[in-house]
Amino acid sequence: MKTRHLRGFLDEFLTFRGAETSPAGEHLLRVKLPKSLEPAVGRRDLVLAFNLRGIEEDPASELGTMGNPIFERILGLARDGGVAGVRYQKVPPAGKALAAAPNPAAKLRLAPGLRVDAPRAVLAPLWLLIFRAEYSLEEQADELEMVPLDGITHQVLAQTPELVDYWEALSPKPPAAWESSSPFPLPRPVVLAALAVLEKRLRKRLGKIRRESEGHLQTETASIEAYYRQLIDEVRNTGRRWALAPAQRDEKIRTLQLDWKRRSDDARRSWEPQIEVALAAAGAAMLARVCWTLSSAVSPVGGRSRRRARAPEVQISWDPVAKQFLLPPCATCGHPPEGELSVGEAGLSGSECHPSVEPPAARGHATH
Numbered sequence: 001m002k003t004r005h006l007r008g009f010l011d012e013f014l015t016f017r018g019a020e021t022s023p024a025g026e027h028l029l030r031v032k033l034p035k036s037l038e039p040a041v042g043r044r045d046l047v048l049a050f051n052l053r054g055i056e057e058d059p060a061s062e063l064g065t066m067g068n069p070i071f072e073r074i075l076g077l078a079r080d081g082g083v084a085g086v087r088y089q090k091v092p093p094a095g096k097a098l099a100a101a102p103n104p105a106a107k108l109r110l111a112p113g114l115r116v117d118a119p120r121a122v123l124a125p126l127w128l129l130i131f132r133a134e135y136s137l138e139e140q141a142d143e144l145e146m147v148p149l150d151g152i153t154h155q156v157l158a159q160t161p162e163l164v165d166y167w168e169a170l171s172p173k174p175p176a177a178w179e180s181s182s183p184f185p186l187p188r189p190v191v192l193a194a195l196a197v198l199e200k201r202l203r204k205r206l207g208k209i210r211r212e213s214e215g216h217l218q219t220e221t222a223s224i225e226a227y228y229r230q231l232i233d234e235v236r237n238t239g240r241r242w243a244l245a246p247a248q249r250d251e252k253i254r255t256l257q258l259d260w261k262r263r264s265d266d267a268r269r270s271w272e273p274q275i276e277v278a279l280a281a282a283g284a285a286m287l288a289r290v291c292w293t294l295s296s297a298v299s300p301v302g303g304r305s306r307r308r309a310r311a312p313e314v315q316i317s318w319d320p321v322a323k324q325f326l327l328p329p330c331a332t333c334g335h336p337p338e339g340e341l342s343v344g345e346a347g348l349s350g351s352e353c354h355p356s357v358e359p360p361a362a363r364g365h366a367t368h
């Protein structure tokens with residue numbers, strides 16, 4: 001991810017922490033930090049540049065990139081405090097969106113006995129999650145990765161939006177007549193789904209890091225080996241020259257061999273390739289959805305006598321902009337539900353998905 005994608009978030013975050021920010025041209029952000037942040041950042045007045053053009057325009061600016069100490073300190077603040085922002089899509093009038101939405105009972109294959117309640121105009125988050133990946137190899141710079149994830153389907157967007165433009169086109173105030181509740185705290189199933197996406201992306205890079213680590217390890221193992229072989233040879237020769245008792249000599253060699261093994265094990269451990277991932281920022285872009293509650297008229301198991309069978313309920317949604325239904329992940333397999341939809345105790349399931357029935361990464365998502 002390009003660092004300039006961070007601009008919107010940093011602007012939001014620093015404002016939230018009491019800073020005054022003003023854009024200075026296209027590439028720069030002027031920041032006056034509150035006194036409270038001075039100890040952590042080291043300065044109160046600064047200009048952040050989001051690319052090299054910005055640096056050219058104002059040579060005193062700080063380049064917003066890994067390796068710049070000021071930028072890293074700000075990011076550190078963000079990481080410790082967590083950057084979280086909510087913004088709202090400019091939505092059509094709720095009545096119009098409701099009237100234009102199709103009837104799910106007519107458009108989706110619903111299992112017999114499923115009830116659909118009246119549609120509601122609801123705002124639901126599109127999550128823009130920014131992770132920081134730290135690599136165990138020093139020459140590999142840390143990276144920022146953005147995962148845009150739909151809060152309903154838990155699917156990653158096919159196209160990563162230009163974060164700055166996207167975020168800035170959203171409004172800080174919720175629109176009237178649309179139901180809206182705070183998207184935070186970040187739901188666990190969303191985090192797990194985002195991590196699964198990230199893991200796939202990083203796996204490729206881990207292969208490269210692994211090869212590089214192995215190179216380093218081989219060099220170090222060889223130099224450890226040369227060192228101990230020489231010492232052991234010396235003990236053998238000394239033993240001959242000074243008539244060291246064979247038992248003593250063997251004992252010394254054994255100690256050296258153990259030491260050798262310990263040093264080699266240490267080297268292997270320290271060159272083990274690792275990527276540490278931390279969530280650096282979470283933005284919730286609240287988007288317009290028409291939402292229905294699906295409920296199973298049939299009580300699950302055991303009839304109504306058992307704890308009055310909490311009739312399972314599931315939300316399904318319609319995206320009035322993309323004009324498509326949005327379904328939560330299948331409770332059986334975690335994939336998008338396909339085929340006939342039914343509601344069980346775990347949530348919504350499709351009759352034709354579950355390709356290999358891997359357990360859903362996010363059990364219990366229907367309850368959030």
Ligand SMILES: [Zn+2]
Pocket residue numbers: 330331332333334335336337338349350352353354355
């Ligand atoms: Zn399934």
